[in-house]
Amino acid sequence: MSSKDWLSQGTLVLASNNKGKIVEFEKMFNDLKLPVEVIPQGKLDIEDAIEDGLSFVENAIIKARHASKISGKPAIADDSGICVPVLGGAPGIYSARYAGEHGNDALNNTKLLSELQPYRKPGQAIDAMFVCVLALVQHADDPLPQIFQGIWKGQVLEAARGENGFGYDPLFWLPELGISSAEMSKEEKNKISHRGQAMQLFKASLS
Template identity: 40%
Template sequence: MTRVPEGARVVLATRNAGKVRELRQLLAGAVPGLDVDAAVVDAGAVGAPDVVEDGVTFEQNALKKARAVAAHTGLIAVADDSGLAVDVLGGAPGIFSARWSGAHGEDRANLELLLAQLADVPDAHRGAEFVCAAALAVPSTPDARGVHSIHFTHVEHGRLRGTLLRAPVGEGGFGYDPILRPTGRDESTAQLSSAEKNAISHRGHAFRALLPYLVDALAARS
């Protein structure tokens, strides 16, 4: 049986505490009086199973995760899938960003392999962007068997353009943050404060675009 913490209203299909914190911060300003610490929980808090990300686009993976978690919990679900798209690689690593070196989540190995592959690429052609698809899935009331279907989904996208550096700079962030310098900035993404990063990031743009749909879904279920 799915365990849902008291007060939970939205589940973010991740176990990344940073992503949960970002969504809580967005909702805190959009839904007055909402206890965001109780209302927004991660996949681990509801015992949601891991979802295989076998889609061929960020949107497909985000939707698959959101739909699966919403059906499992009966809660409104939000999910995202994101990665780095390098111009001279035709958009790669793309959906394979987290496992570019062969093992999922090996940030340092992924970053070092990418830098080696781009070693001979001149600075003028080192353009890249972080890409994010954020998906919302709203479940129906359960049927006679207690099964939830999905009656509404929506997806928004966000991007952060920049230039790839030749070596990692900065200690913040994760993934490829130390090697992307956002357009118009002098620092790598890993050198930005959390507030600065959230204001311009691909995930921040996608979540903010998704926010009105999430607020409407919460209001409809209140």
């Protein structure tokens, strides 16, 4: 089976119910002008998969297989989060539920700041990176999922800045630009973000 066979199916399911991610993906898929309809899984009444993998890659594949199995269509899934080296890579794959309640951005941000407090030193930045792994499966039992990975390096601020984006965007500082991820427009962010990078690799795979 060709790696592009899914293009002939007419529909690609986006295995996410995260509103922030869906908005970003819809914009990026729009820009790609794919000859398929990309449908968020919620429109097909598909609930979130149980993410019991131990890596971004495993969880992205679990989510893609889950959406593909229920819909009977090819599916693409994103697993992403923020990794902070001084915390041993945490929150990592647990980014969305770091504070215990899935998708509560305010609580997750507060917990991250609290966990970093002992590591704060005057004039010293705390490095971090946003990671995105996209997994594309032709069908639920696809033995060869396609994987696209993006890594966006930055630092963790001491307090939130900016009103845009979602998740940890208000805490993610880009020193070379002098702004936080939440101070960027969707267009600016999509060009350089972890998700934007993974989507560029996905796009390159189509040519």
